[in-house]
Amino acid sequence: MPRRSPPLETEPAGGGSVRPRRLRRLASLRDLVAETGLTPRQLVAPLFVGERPSEAPEGLPALGRRDVAGTVREVERLRDRGVRAVLLFGVPRHKDPLGRGAWDPNGPVPRAIRAIKGQLPETTVLADVCLCEYTDHGHCGVVSGGSVDNDATLPLLGRAARTYAEAGADLVAPSAMMDHQVAAVRRALDAGGHPGIGILAYGAKFASSFYGPFREAAQSSPAFGDRRGYQMDGRNPTEALRELRLDAEEGADLLMVKPALPYLDVIAAARVQFDRPIAAYQVSGEYAMIKAAAARGWVDEASAVRESLGAIRRAGATVILSYFASELGPELPGGVG
Numbered sequence: 001m002p003r004r005s006p007p008l009e010t011e012p013a014g015g016g017s018v019r020p021r022r023l024r025r026l027a028s029l030r031d032l033v034a035e036t037g038l039t040p041r042q043l044v045a046p047l048f049v050g051e052r053p054s055e056a057p058e059g060l061p062a063l064g065r066r067d068v069a070g071t072v073r074e075v076e077r078l079r080d081r082g083v084r085a086v087l088l089f090g091v092p093r094h095k096d097p098l099g100r101g102a103w104d105p106n107g108p109v110p111r112a113i114r115a116i117k118g119q120l121p122e123t124t125v126l127a128d129v130c131l132c133e134y135t136d137h138g139h140c141g142v143v144s145g146g147s148v149d150n151d152a153t154l155p156l157l158g159r160a161a162r163t164y165a166e167a168g169a170d171l172v173a174p175s176a177m178m179d180h181q182v183a184a185v186r187r188a189l190d191a192g193g194h195p196g197i198g199i200l201a202y203g204a205k206f207a208s209s210f211y212g213p214f215r216e217a218a219q220s221s222p223a224f225g226d227r228r229g230y231q232m233d234g235r236n237p238t239e240a241l242r243e244l245r246l247d248a249e250e251g252a253d254l255l256m257v258k259p260a261l262p263y264l265d266v267i268a269a270a271r272v273q274f275d276r277p278i279a280a281y282q283v284s285g286e287y288a289m290i291k292a293a294a295a296r297g298w299v300d301e302a303s304a305v306r307e308s309l310g311a312i313r314r315a316g317a318t319v320i321l322s323y324f325a326s327e328l329g330p331e332l333p334g335g336v337g
């Protein structure tokens with residue numbers, strides 16, 4: 001005879017009734033029992049640095065480009081609002097097939113790093129390490145025979161990482177999704193006398209439809225083909241954990257999942273599996289969707305931001321990279337924190 005399922009728990013053993021709403025009566029009480037929170041110090045603001053400033057795409061102010069002086073002013077403004085970490089992307093004046101600008105010590109990123117570290121040394125400065133902003137074809141590595149040559153790309157990524165470390169970056173963030181890129185960057189840093197500089201690995205970076213506004217801002221759209229030959233297939237959560245594990249074994253100090261909201265399951269699984277901080281990148285398309293819906297009055301921006309960043313935290317991210325980091329006040333929207 002099949003067992004009957006137990007009755008719904010509406011009465012505790014000692015009598016009376018179960019009423020979860022008792023803990024939701026006051027804001028202070030809700031805050032008291034909140035299981036997760038978010039403060040500006042857990043956010044990283046991505047910034048675009050170029051030779052000359054450029055206007056942001058309409059409605060997406062965080063995607064504007066600044067020159068070095070403007071970048072330092074922005075870092076100072078962020079600092080005053082409690083955001084103390086930035087991730088720098090460079091937009092060079094010249095591009096070439098190898099992306100040589102990526103390791104030019106006088107390129108916009110190394111100059112910005114030196115300027116920030118000179119004036120605001122307490123800032124945690126992360127430098128993106130990839131070639132797509134610097135190559136004329138817009139791919140993340142050296143192209144030969146119509147595809148990206150993994151092993152020919154590795155030393156170039158190492159060279160770029162070393163250049164940013166020499167400029168004073170605290171963490172480098174290889175994002176090209178080349179196999180063994182973390183090991184190559186670690187070797188280059190150690191050989192260059194930078195054993196103390198850490199690596200934020202874009203371990204699980206999915207080929208995503210949410211990168212569009214970024215590519216406009218960084219001028220890094222591929223001139224041909226797409227990036228599905230090296231970025232991950234969104235159907236594969238198990239493979240994502242394998243990618244993250246390989247990066248951990250190669251020496252990654254933090255592991256990142258990108259994009260964030262469409263891959264919360266991967267963030268949650270990574271949190272359980274790995275013993276190092278998990279980062280998540282709320283990408284430009286995620287930012288743009290909220291901005292666009294808010295501009296039409298379809299969602300309340302502050303609460304939508306709070307809810308989506310909260311979801312990323314709840315999934316298990318310790319660190320969140322978000323364009324909203326540039327737009328939040330000292331109090332996060334809604335006063336979460």
Ligand SMILES: [Zn+2]
Binds near residue numbers: 132176
């Ligand atoms: Zn890239």
